[in-house]
Amino acid sequence: MHSQQQGWAEQQDALAEFGQFALSCIDLDLILQRACELVARGLQTPIAKIMQTIPESDELLIRAAVGLPRDIATTGVTKVPGGHGSAAGYTLVEGEPIVSHIPTETRFQVSEVVRRADVVVSANVVIGATGEAFGTLEVDSLAERTFTQADISFLQNYANLLAAALDRHKAHRERVANAEERSILLRELQHRTQNDLAIITSMLRMEARRAKRSETRRRLESVGHRVEALSLVYRRLYVTGVTDAVNLSAYLDELVKRRFLMHGLEHDDAVKLDLHLTPVEVDHSQAVAVGLIVNELVTNCLKYAFPLRQGTVTVTLERVEPGKARLTVADDGIGMPDDQVRGHGIGLELTPVLAKMASGDFTLEQRDAGTAGHLVFYIPDLRGGGSKPL
Structure with a gap:
């Protein structure tokens, strides 16, 4: 027994x-x-x-x-x-x-x-x-x-x-196979989107060169810069294979440096670039919105703040509290024209909309020396998704 x-x-x-x-x-x-x-x-x-x-x-x-x-x-x-x-x-x-x-x-x-x-x-x-x-x-x-x-x-x-x-x-x-299939399809979509955006950028540059009026040329170039900011996100997504998480600091680092080069500014120029970017992961839509905001602010700094081509553009990305980050784009130049500060430029008119897309709030600060744009936004918790940042 x-x-x-x-x-x-x-x-x-x-x-x-x-x-x-x-x-x-x-x-x-x-x-x-x-x-x-x-x-x-x-x-x-x-x-x-x-x-x-x-x-x-x-x-x-x-x-x-x-x-x-x-x-x-x-x-x-x-x-x-x-x-x-x-x-x-x-x-x-x-x-x-x-x-x-x-x-x-x-x-x-x-x-x-x-x-x-x-x-x-x-x-x-x-x-x-x-x-x-x-x-x-x-x-x-x-x-x-x-x-x-x-x-x-x-x-x-x-x-x-x-x-x-x-x-x-x-x-x-079956779940893994379905996820892999969706990932392959998404990567193909990213690749095609990246190519389409590259074509659009080239066409805009071509039309800008052909434009007889300087105002038309300026607007076409501005639109081209925005399309380029979008294209950069898709290029990074495609190259790394990541579909749902973006290392915002790495993306902004490349975006801002490209913008300086597009304005003919090198490392040894009198207009300096000062970057302080803390690693922050966001989803794709947030990266696009934040990137477009940074593109507008940096472009405005380079166009208006330094008539003598001397000064510094500072871009800072930092965590301010759990689940929140703050982005600041500032210059120490003469600042922007009043009509730009009041949001008469198309870029700054779009900024509040882009801030909502980024799950944040945007403010523009006039300083004694220069202007600063601040975006405080929420950071999603992407750790559970098992994604690696770009």
Whole structure:
């Protein structure tokens, strides 16, 4: 009686241990191998194996096993006959647990693997629904033994738990495949969008060069700069393969330096660039909005603040409190014209709209020396999405 209770306890421990392992592991081969190890321990059998059905084949694959000598079978390679050609095949035909005394068996042919392993008694149960079975779970004894109804119930419960783990793994694979497909499609869209924006930028530059009126040329160039700011985001998304998180500091660093070069300013010019950018991750739409705001502010600084081409443009990105960041674009020049400060320029007219897109608030400050634009915005929590920043 004590031995029966001890055996029952070991079986329950094996079920519980496998359940915990299956929930924490996504490697199917490890799940199947661990299943064999624990079921062999629970039933105290020297051999346990999982026989997997092969689509459009009458054979079964020994997918995982413990206790089988390598000169008899290799997991993932060795196959046995299905149907009435093996105990596992017969179990799938009948759709119910099969216990077999191998030396006297007449219902089916004993497979070469079972015969060479000197199996005396085997027990098989179906893994999964009969019509869509994954295969069978088999335990083999090398000595005379009676598999009790309790033993078979344990084996079937174990197979049911294994079937649930297989369903979970299949669903995980499908989710990964769907995510990869969506990622590929999105990257293709990013690539096409990047190319389209590059074409638009080139066309705007061409039209700006052809424009006879300076005001028309200025507006076309301004629009071209905005399109370029958008294109830069898509280029970074495509190159890195990231689809939902942008390292805002790296993006702004490249954007501002490009804007200086577009205005003919190099590192050794009298108009200096001072960058203080703390790494902050935002989503794609926020990056676009913040980038357009920075593009307008830096462009205005370079156009209006330094008639003598002397001074400094400072761009600062910092965290001000948990979940919030502040962006500041400032110059120490003569400032902007009054009509620009009042928002008469199209860029600054758009800034409040862009600030809302960035989940923030924008203010413009007139200083004793120069002008400063401030954007305080919320930072999304992108850690749960598993994304890496650009």
